[in-house]
Amino acid sequence: MLTGLDLPDRVDIVVVGGGFAGASTACHLAKLGVTDVLLLEASESFGAAASGQNASMIRQVATDPCTGAMLRSSVAAIKDDDWGFPVDVQWSGSLLLVHGERGIPVVEAARAAAMEGLDCAVVPPMDARKRVSILDAVRFDQAIWTPGDGIADVSALLWRYLNEARIRGVRLKTGCKVTGIEVDGGKVAAVRTTSGRTACRFVVDAAGAWAGDVAMTAGLGPLPIAAYRRHLVVTPPLPFVDPAWPLVWHLTDDWYFRPEVGGLMLSACDQDLWPAGPVPRDPAILERLAELLAARCPPLADLPVKNWWAGLRTMASDGRFVIGPDPRLQGFFWVAGLGGHGMTGSASVGRLAALLLTGGLTDPAAVKAMGPQRFLPG
Ligand SMILES: Cc1cc2nc3c(=O)[nH]c(=O)nc-3n(C[C@H](O)[C@H](O)[C@H](O)COP(=O)(O)OP(=O)(O)OC[C@H]3O[C@@H](n4cnc5c(N)ncnc54)[C@H](O)[C@@H]3O)c2cc1C
Incomplete structure (x- = not known):
């Protein structure tokens, strides 16, 4: 690790940003033998922005097929024991709840993922309620059960990438x-x-919500990538919570919860357009969450709050990751727009970026789907 003010005069690759995007890209470059790399993080610590503020949930079903495929290959890599740095994951599964027509795309995505080998099943409410008793009070007509989803130690995962990069040079x-x-x-x-x-x-632009600002300093106009604020709320221990519960996300009504140190972590899935920078908490969100739960999941009404915070999810207009060279400027490479999947997808994101940067062979369809050229004319 570099300390003091000295920077090398010259390196081959500078990675801007020490969150999941930058750390995993640096790690995978190093694993491919490319180590003349300098990773720069503006904050005093790595993972200080979205990568340290997320809900730690590993979820492999996504409505966009490219994103889903990236998530599943990433989870396989996270599970792989062939890393020097262990990462604790509680593989307690996920239940994605849906009702009505809005649920159809995700149910279809789950069926397609199952055909491709993901262990997941569309189950009736009765099956979901056997796993999580408080769902008796919740309205949904189908659930997607994915036993191989879970809750990750995000700090350990981020440091796996950073340490793997560091020990290789x-x-x-x-x-x-x-x-x-x-x-x-x-x-x-x-x-x-x-x-x-x-x-x-x-230059690898892995600056999360600031990715557009970094590109601008190179004279590049913006891509349609924007940041959105989301709050997370954590309760103290609650007597009715079983720590072995899966994560539960009501995709139609937009709220989720998961076990957290004897209590729950919850979100009202708020999504307010927000500028890159500090992310103040809005006390109104506590009221909004309480009202939502009272109406949609009465057993979770009036929960005590132990801690709450907000972070930025940075998304491209089509919801897909943005990974690839910018055709407007030779040497400028994007790893941005990781949205709500950046921790889960981190291993695939970094691997794809590293393969592209080194000219390694990779799936041309994924390259076309993920590259920034999709937003540019011609
Ligand atoms: C509330 C919330 C819940 C989420 N839940 C989940 C979840 O359960 N599962 C999941 O998979 N994902 C989740 N995510 C998404 C995930 O956290 C992000 O996709 C991921 O962390 C993005 O990583 P990143 O490296 O692109 O961005 P960041 O983590 O924001 O990292 C970018 C870094 O770049 C640095 N930087 C910026 N500008 C500069 C500069 N000029 N010079 C140097 N450094 C710079 C910043 O300081 C920052 O550390 C959630 C996100 C939020 C906010």
């Missing part, structure tokens, strides 16, 4: 903000930072 630095990207002859030439300048051939 990638240089990591916190407290160093990239303030500008120099361009020479139509190519990326260097990054300017709060700690000095480093020449480089590639």
